[in-house]
Amino acid sequence: MSRTLYDLSAADGRRFSPYCWRAKLALAHKGLDAATVPVAFTEIPAILGGGQTTVPVLDDGGRIVRDSFAIAEYLEDACPDGPSLFGGEGGRGKARLIEGWSMYALHPQISGLVLRDIWASLAPKDQDYFRTSREQRFGRTLEDIQAGREERLEAFRKSLQPIRHALTHAPYIGGKTPLFADYILFGTLQWARVASDFQLLAERDPVAVWFAGIADLYGGRGKRVME
Amino acid sequence: MSRTLYDLSAADGRRFSPYCWRAKLALAHKGLDAATVPVAFTEIPAILGGGQTTVPVLDDGGRIVRDSFAIAEYLEDACPDGPSLFGGEGGRGKARLIEGWSMYALHPQISGLVLRDIWASLAPKDQDYFRTSREQRFGRTLEDIQAGREERLEAFRKSLQPIRHALTHAPYIGGKTPLFADYILFGTLQWARVASDFQLLAERDPVAVWFAGIADLYGGRGKRVME
Numbered sequence: 309m310s311r312t313l314y315d316l317s318a319a320d321g322r323r324f325s326p327y328c329w330r331a332k333l334a335l336a337h338k339g340l341d342a343a344t345v346p347v348a349f350t351e352i353p354a355i356l357g358g359g360q361t362t363v364p365v366l367d368d369g370g371r372i373v374r375d376s377f378a379i380a381e382y383l384e385d386a387c388p389d390g391p392s393l394f395g396g397e398g399g400r401g402k403a404r405l406i407e408g409w410s411m412y413a414l415h416p417q418i419s420g421l422v423l424r425d426i427w428a429s430l431a432p433k434d435q436d437y438f439r440t441s442r443e444q445r446f447g448r449t450l451e452d453i454q455a456g457r458e459e460r461l462e463a464f465r466k467s468l469q470p471i472r473h474a475l476t477h478a479p480y481i482g483g484k485t486p487l488f489a490d491y492i493l494f495g496t497l498q499w500a501r502v503a504s505d506f507q508l509l510a511e512r513d514p515v516a517v518w519f520a521g522i523a524d525l526y527g528g529r530g531k532r533v534m535e
Numbered sequence: 536m537s538r539t540l541y542d543l544s545a546a547d548g549r550r551f552s553p554y555c556w557r558a559k560l561a562l563a564h565k566g567l568d569a570a571t572v573p574v575a576f577t578e579i580p581a582i583l584g585g586g587q588t589t590v591p592v593l594d595d596g597g598r599i600v601r602d603s604f605a606i607a608e609y610l611e612d613a614c615p616d617g618p619s620l621f622g623g624e625g626g627r628g629k630a631r632l633i634e635g636w637s638m639y640a641l642h643p644q645i646s647g648l649v650l651r652d653i654w655a656s657l658a659p660k661d662q663d664y665f666r667t668s669r670e671q672r673f674g675r676t677l678e679d680i681q682a683g684r685e686e687r688l689e690a691f692r693k694s695l696q697p698i699r700h701a702l703t704h705a706p707y708i709g710g711k712t713p714l715f716a717d718y719i720l721f722g723t724l725q726w727a728r729v730a731s732d733f734q735l736l737a738e739r740d741p742v743a744v745w746f747a748g749i750a751d752l753y754g755g756r757g758k759r760v761m762e
Binding site: 392394395396397398399400401402403404405406407408409411412413467469470471472473474477478480481482483484485487489 | 619621622623624625626627628629630631632633634635636638639640694696697698699700701704705707708709710711712714716
């Protein structure tokens with residue numbers, strides 16, 4: 309049975325989508341292979357004959373699942389014998405809160421640090437779409453959004469304190485072993501790391517150590533930013 | 536076997552400590568009764584003959600456990616047959632991240648909204664200690680810390696968006712049933728609700744609906760603010 313993941317790609321093939329990284333690590337966590345198909349932002353509407361608006365999209369032998377959290381839940385239910393992605397039913401709700409924290413507290417800050425760099429990494433056919441949609445969302449130019457980022461870096465690093473707090477008690481957000489919550493936050497940080505040279509994390513930050521550990525999992529899956 | 540929880544108390548007996556609320560709901564979750572002993576801030580060093588610096592402190596028939604998260608973990612291990620507080624091993628790490636989010640993102644904001652009100656609720660013997668320690672920590676007077684709070688209320692409410700996000704997917708942070716993560720965040724909000732008349736949550740906010748539901752659990756345990 310073939311398994312395909314449609315994965316957002318920059319002009320040079322780098323895979324930078326935070327949500328696609330969550331899905332790719334969820335697949336690896338369950339020990340599942342999946343071919344990835346690189347897509348540009350403007351190619352998303354044509355995936356699988358149309359009707360898609362975001363990636364990742366998983367085609368699992370004809371079963372189509374969209375949205376990274378939905379993919380994790382699908383894999384959890386479809387592969388109950390593999391290692392759990394949530395560590396029990398109660399873990400899904402908490403993972404949702406962590407997803408929300410990433411979405412509402414971290415993503416806006418990261419946008420302010422690297423959004424213009426992401427634009428620069430895109431294929432020309434994507435750049436117009438990206439600039440227009442993001443400038444409309446933020447009400448400013450990409451250049452204005454990213455300007456003065458050095459002054460906002462310390463506040464961003466400070467806002468990761470909840471991750472450091474968790475890591476003082478266990479090696480992973482999931483506890484003794486990584487769970488989907490780890491991949492949620494890995495994806496968030498991987499987004500900037502792949503798309504930009506701007507260094508978000510100080511080298512000795514425990515978050516950076518944990519991040520490197522997640523990238524090393526499953527044969528270094530998180531390091532394969534080109535495919 | 537007697538079970539006693541040392542519980543921070545205001546001058547009139549109101550119990551307002553976020554950490555003590557977490558411990559009280561963890562006990563109720565496990566179906567355990569515990570007598571609570573009201574203590575003032577300045578009485579903490581004398582609890583159980585000395586050596587304590589914070590509350591809650593649980594005396595479970597001679598076994599002494601301090602710190603709300605440690606109490607939850609103690610109860611989880613001591614009462615494995617009762618309903619789980621973490622929903623599996625993986626849930627502890629995620630609960631730690633949520634504890635950290637509350638500590639580093641929510642508590643500082645709530646301090647800016649109600650810290651002077653908390654001072655006003657304390658017994659006279661506690662007020663000097665509280666004013667001195669908090670003004671040293673924040674570098675400002677209690678009055679300055681709380682001044683202009685109306686202008687910060689919307690930002691605080693907006694920062695609760697991760698909770699709303701989780702609640703769009705399940706009735707509790709823990710999913711279908713409440714877990715310790717729910718009590719962590721309930722305690723955080725209960726702190727302000729008990730100690731201050733300043734209304735943190737808009738009435739129709741899904742967070743307010745969830746909060747009221749947690750307060751109603753276990754015979755309305757969260758409503759017994761005086762004992």
